[in-house]
Amino acid sequence: MKRKSIMKGKKHLLAAAVLCTVASITPAYIVYAEEEQAAAETAAPAGEKSAPEYEMETVVVEGEKDKKDSSDTLPGGFVFKSGSVGFLGEKSVMDTPFTQTTLTNKTIELFGGSSQPLDSILSNSPSIQASGSVLHNDFTLRGFRANGTSTYVNGIPGMFTQFNAPTFFIDHVDIISGPNSGISGTGAQYESDSAGGLINFVSKKAPEEPMTRYTQTFSGIGSFGGYMDIARRFGKDKAWGVRINTELLNGETSIHGENMKAKGIFVNVDHRDDKSTTNVLTGYRQLEIEGGMRWFKLGSGVTQLPSAPKSSSDYSFDGMVKASRGWILAVNHEQKVSDNWSIFFNGGLNRNNLTKNVSPYSSSFTIDNDAGDYDLLVTNGGTPMNTYYAQVGTQGKITDGEVTHNLTFAVDQSWRNRKSATSNEKNSIGQGNIYHGIVQNSMPNTNYTTGLAEKQKLWGWSVVDTIEYEKWQLLVGVHKHFASVDSYTPATGKKSGSVDSDAFCPTYAITYKPEDKLSLYASHSESFNKGTVVSSAYNNAGDILDPAKTKQNEIGMKYENAGILTTLSFFDITQANNIDVLAAGSTTQYDQIQDGRDRHKGVEVSANGRLADKWNVMGGFMILDATREKTKNGQYDGYDVSGRAKWNSVVGLEYQADEKFSVTGRARYTGSSTINNETITVPGYTTFDLGVKYRTKIKSTPATFNLMCYNLTNKDYWMASRGDQIYVSMPRTIMLSAQFDI
Template sequence: MMKNKKALVMSVLCAVASVGFVMSASAAEQTMHGNLDEVVVEGRADVLPGGMASKETSMGILGNKDVMDVPFQTTTLTEKTITTFGGPNQPLQSVLINNPAVRSVGTTLHNDFSIRGLKSTGSSLYVNGIPGLMTQFWAPSYIAEDIQFISGPNSGISGLPSSYETSSAGGIVNFVSKKATDNDINRYKQTFSGKSSFGEYIDIGRRFGENKEWGVRINTEWLDGKTAIDNHDMEAQGIFANIDHKDDNSKSNLLMGYRHLNIEGGARWFTLKNANGKPVSDITKVPSAPDAGKNYGIPGLAKEAEGYIFALNHEQKFADGWKWFANAGYNYNKLNRNIIGASSNFTIINDKGDIANNLMSTQTVTKNYYAQLGINGQFKTGDLEHDVTLAADKAWHSIKGAKDMYKDGSMGSVAGNLYNGIYGVGVWFPKIEPGLSSKDQYWGISLADTVKYNKAQLLLGVHKHAASVDSYNKKTEKVTGHVDSNAVCPTYGFVYQPDEHVSMYASHSENFDKGSVVSGTYENSGEILDPAKTKQNEFGVKYENAGFVTSLGVFDITQSNNIVVHRDGYSKDFFLQDGEAKYKGIELSVNGKLAPKWNVMGGFMYLDAEQHKTARGTNDGKAVNGVARWNAVAALEYQADDNFSVIGRGVYVGKADIFNESLQVPSHMTYDLGVNYKTKINATPVTFSAMCYNLTDKNYWDAHTGNGLILSNPRTFMLSAQFDL
């Protein structure tokens, strides 16, 4: 069945390619004299000089805003940045870490990252402002025109959470899909990376109608071959179509697509054997990072998924200064295979780097539905200008998991050593059948008003949220538990602009997770715990001049969590929402033109993350596990002329404590270097690119949020040729 689906996808891709080249032949005469790369990216008024970042970002229900009008730290990465640092075999995090608030804590198997020290995954991403359309494993960056960030918790403007499995408390990450431009796009790109990984990408864009009110943009992907990691194969096929319509009174956009992704091998996530949250006596240090070029898996370990997404956005003017809007989305994703170490990682049991781990095989099927309806209007009350938005949204989420979760040795185990190799013991691969695990429903209503007076702006917002969660026995598919919860999250922000170049701001924002029910192992069994809240206070200053934007923000985040609490006189412990972690930090970002021919993007973040109100006070005052104090990134491009450029990037991650300061993950610094050259072949504009990721081939650990370790990727070369026909 899977082979038939793959064959169908390949046939569709080939058909699209054929259509694209037929269209290209007639359009070549008009396009060969211009540089489409420059027109599409740098021709946008919101893009800063150099084309790596934009000064416009999405503010959720408030719509797109200029960065100087936003009372939070924001970053928007453009298609140029996504293409430069998002190589075919590079994990999504390779792009995201261009935001100094983001740190990589994942691999190609897991699109995990942290924002301001708080973990997020691919599941927490938004697409065109719609939550729940991506997964931890499935996040195709090649369809994105921009990736927009707002640092910090922000339910007040984002509405319902982007994920019903993981938190997006660290910030909002929104993918904006590519749309047709006023210039026809007929683009074909070939890539080579790793050891034998070949990729083909087709990008076609057209506008139609008397006033070009209709637009169609089609993007396809075909990728196959070995990465820079030994015996690590990656295979992907995808096709996405974006259809948009705009006129004087309305705007509509429909994104729909399919992607299949299969990865053989490539395990990079490890944990250290522990007892009661502490490393066992055989572990006295974090072992030195092994050779990142080796494959830390055994034959048969794989992850394979396929899925569909639909995202619809529409807004309609109905009176002067007033419009209504609607957003809707659907995601279906099936994780066909997930064969890996138990808990998705391998366990290091001593200082020698020996491995002892059971294997796990599972399968999941997820479905997400989302709908939002709202109204927005601008009006005046005296000298005050109001921009008011009222929106209601609802989301449905269901997940099927393996009826029989094969782990704990029932399908074999792995053994061996980090430095000498890993092998399987008694391995067999069982047939997996999924059964219903949970169904969730969420309702939300949001109200926000941006009040302007002269040089000042005041944002007042509130979001009310309710959740209903049913859990099921996967074998019988009967309800085993039900939890109802609700919460209110306010958002306040103030911006003052003394002149056109400076913006000073202060804000308060919040986020929350769904409620939970206490299990039978505790004294308060059956009690429903409120949604855990994350609250942030932030103030800062932004400066913009001559195509250069820099911003500095100081923030204080408090995150509630559930912990075990002992009370005298009771035979069992209590499980209460009585824990707390605090994240205090400084975030600086810079983007734009540094000097003639020199473009820059990057910044740094200092983060002091401490545990408070821990169980029995044992770890009060200690560092939050896996959170580095320092994080910095700097990308510098030298644009010699219109045809040749050199770009380099340095990424620094400071040391991080794990196991409540018992062990420490060392700091590391990595470098990337690339060149771009534009020319013509038979009057066809061609862009040749070469990129080297992890230039010095450094082996290092990234501290996973918590007590895990993520092994680096080895030095990886990527070559590409892009033809604009």
């Protein structure tokens, strides 16, 4: 995209391929810790299971309770047969009365390129519709908006933010579709909630054998990355394990003018013995992204959706930058107190500071007319956030004849304090057009101060009993939530509003397995969202919307045969509806209000495994009917929920010629959707990814070379996101990586 700017042209590319070592990052970690004086210590989640290490398709045992052997991976290695189910721990897919998918490290490495959005990985589940960018990790889960703050790390909520999420230290991802407070506890989110389901990222643990692995990547126009992965076990019976993952990334992505710099280190320490298991994860990351603007709203002068502009262009302005730094601590501990009973603790903290946020006003530009014109209205500020979580509980088994009760009792609490800019200024620095570029007349103001904007406090208790009798399983549980949300005026620090709420969220389900290969189930689950403080992106920032409960009914079946696991589910979800409306007297500013409820009904089908000798498959589709109900005076009853495609599908196919060479392709289809009360239609689109992998040895050093092309045909398209808003798609991106086991 051409820029007609009086300002200095874009900086030359700074790219470095540097060996990423602990020493290169540790000083920054220490300085940050001293500056922030992180005086918060929490402990660790229990029912969470230790994650195994996967190398290609070899599975390494990591402990008696948590071990996964090769039989736990479906043929092809894309998906596991089991995964973590909240604080219930590790469960087989066939025994879980919900739609469950656990993506392996193989899947993460194939589709999680350093310059790809988080949804490039997650959308391998048909429940998830991609709607994010490198800047923001937005996506929808069964049609409900989500981002990093609504996910979990090692069973602990709030460890990621809404911005670019690191995945280089992640081993696998558990995805459970549908609301599930009854088995996941209480977490504090920002600009999202967990109504659509439970997503849990599990960190890499040390395998049995020593490992030293270096990976060099190149992607986009000139982005170089270096990653170290070092693991050792030691002590009696190798009871202690340490795994260190580091990142050093720098350069221009496939979007012209978008430069991304990141460096981070994550350390995972685990311990196991006959009586206990403990896991401690801590990590620090710095991130800075210049340019890369993709996000637009439509003003009142737009009568039809403008055709999609070039996805490789940058729609920002000189001086746009987002930068953050933060560290996390996540602790899990389980202690056996008898043969059948154990106690557990899960705890964590996330201290993150958005240190630079020079961006469009309300985070997006508003397209004024059908020609694609927009004003460069910009602002600046920061959103420092501190999140804390703690959970304690006990699990046990009681057998009475042929009936077995698997009981869990837990209490938890979550806190989040968030700051925001003390002044919500709006400055005009020029004009732009999505097809012809921008004319920038001045540089944006970069000075800002922050003040307290919000405090959240949530706590609750849970009781769950899974009853087993012959071929039947009955799950009965209840979760009680209490929530307190206070809103503050950042400039004065004075409280501007508050809401206290509580609710019961029951969970019940029945599973019948007429044979080991077949499982039939029906379930009811719920989640509860505390009152929502309207963010600074809206005209009515600081208002608090009423708490909303989400309810789901689901029936389904799972069948495994001939190397393929097939699942089928029907679901019906309802939730109170938060919508965006133009503020009175404005054509560019929006209010967020609550009106009626959304109802999401759908069908989901997935198939994962081995199609034939040398051919592996992964994917599925979801048909979603998301409509609005009980709106004010029935005005919008029956209307589509904005931005929710009726069709969403993904299919990945791998040809594994031999142990050395494989070819992988993926196709993703998102159907059309409507926004702005069905006045604008966002067309559907299909994208293709293609890659090859070659394993060899250089002298005695095992090496793996991977070439991947995302959006192979370089298709330009709009993605509906965040209600009535749209994102420019990601362009064709080529990623080359070389991995060496030293």
